[in-house]
Amino acid sequence: MVSIDEVARAAGVSTATVSRALSGRGHVSAGAKAKVEEAAKSLGYVVSASASSLASGRTRNIGVLVPFLDRWFFSTVLSGIASALMRRGYDITLYSLTADRGERHDIFDTFLRRQRVDGVIAISLELGQEETERLVELDLPVIAIGGPNPLLTTLTVDDVAVARLATEHLLALGHRRIAHIGASPEFDIDFHIPTQRRQGFELALADAGIEVSPSLFEPADFTIEGGFRAAKQLLGKPGSRPTAIFAASDEMAIGALLAARELGYRVPEDLSVIGIDGHELGEFFRLTTVDQFPLGQGERAADAILEALESTDAETPVHRPGELPFELIVRGSTARLPQ
Structure with missing residues (x-):
């Protein structure tokens, strides 16, 4: 050796x-x-x-708390974190933080206290008061992605504004009967992102003087399969069909595209579809979306945690990251409503 x-x-x-x-x-x-x-x-x-x-006195290892390892969005954010940290010579230790109270207690009271990490990044997790206090007590830099926490340095996404932007795009194209695929209650956890996106959708409709119709909402589980089933329900109901669908995630929007095509609807001639996230399959499906740059979110979180570590070394103030960017990406799944 x-x-x-x-x-x-x-x-x-x-x-x-x-x-x-x-x-x-x-x-x-x-x-x-x-x-x-x-x-x-x-x-x-x-x-x-x-x-x-x-x-x-450093492990050159960052602990990452994540709610799901098998979902595209979280794995993409994680990929951004891992790439940015590896470039700087850091490893990561993953902690899958489920809803199980016993498992969460073990992570916060045992694993993170073993002092095997130099800092912690929490991805889209709404931490309770006790959990937040446990992190603060570690006296390590902590960066939280996905929602505000007054005790932690956070990178936040304005999900109301993101949904408003998606809905306003459809309204600008002349659509008035706009359906929304959101989430059922069991998936509306951790910062209530689906609720915020539904609020943004409804606020945009209200600003345009359009009454929200309960019949134009269908819950799903943020998967392609869930979006497929929800879109089939929306498009198969009796009465006036929607001319556009806003799905609260790109995966559900892709499911809606597949359902529309199976039912004989032309996209975008008969039906416009828009999603949120910036999924890697979006370009393949020519899906219009509001990209929130998940890979970039991970890279920015990694940069922020390393900046915090360097600031600790230099005894200088830590920069607070603030809000994350998003952008409307118009492709072929939306079009002006035919007159």
Whole structure:
């Protein structure tokens, strides 16, 4: 096994310089850093995580709390976090935070207290007062994505504004009978994102002087299959059919597209469909969406946690990240209502 002394000899520097150059802690000139990295690469030297942790007091590991590992949105945010942290030499430890009170208690009172992480990122989780206090007591940087928490540094998405933008796009195209695929109560958890998106939808309709019709709402489970079933219900009801569907996620919107086509509706000639998220399949289905850049959310959260760690080292104030961006992406699934 290659030692740090061998790297130092090959680079013509001290072992202390090698340690600073490869750990990122302490000042090293650009020239010396390049020599060390080249020597380490040629010799196949890898920094010992345990030795680095003992020397620096850091694990170079970030704990990530996530509610679902099998949902596209969360896995995409997680991918952004992992990529950004790996570029800076950090690992991640995943904690799947379910609704089970016992499991959540173990994570906050046991796993996170083992001091195996330098900071914590919570993805779209509405933490209770006790859970938040447990995180604060760890005295570690914490970044929360998805909703406000007065005790934590947060990256927030204005889901009401996101839904308003999607609905206003349909209204601008002349649509007045707009259906909404939202969520059933069991999926309306953690910041009540489906409720906020429904509020944005209803506010946009109210501003346009349109009465909200209960018959134009159908709940689903934020999956393609759920959107497919919900759209079939909406399009199969007797009476005037909707001319447009706003789904609270791209996956449900894709399900709505598939249902419409199976029932013989042309999209967008007979029916316009819009979603929210910026799903990677959106371009393939030519889906109009409000992109909230989930990969970028993860990268920004990683940057924020590392900034917090560096600010702790330098004893400087931590920048509070604030609101996350979103953007209307118009593709082929929406069109002006035929006169």
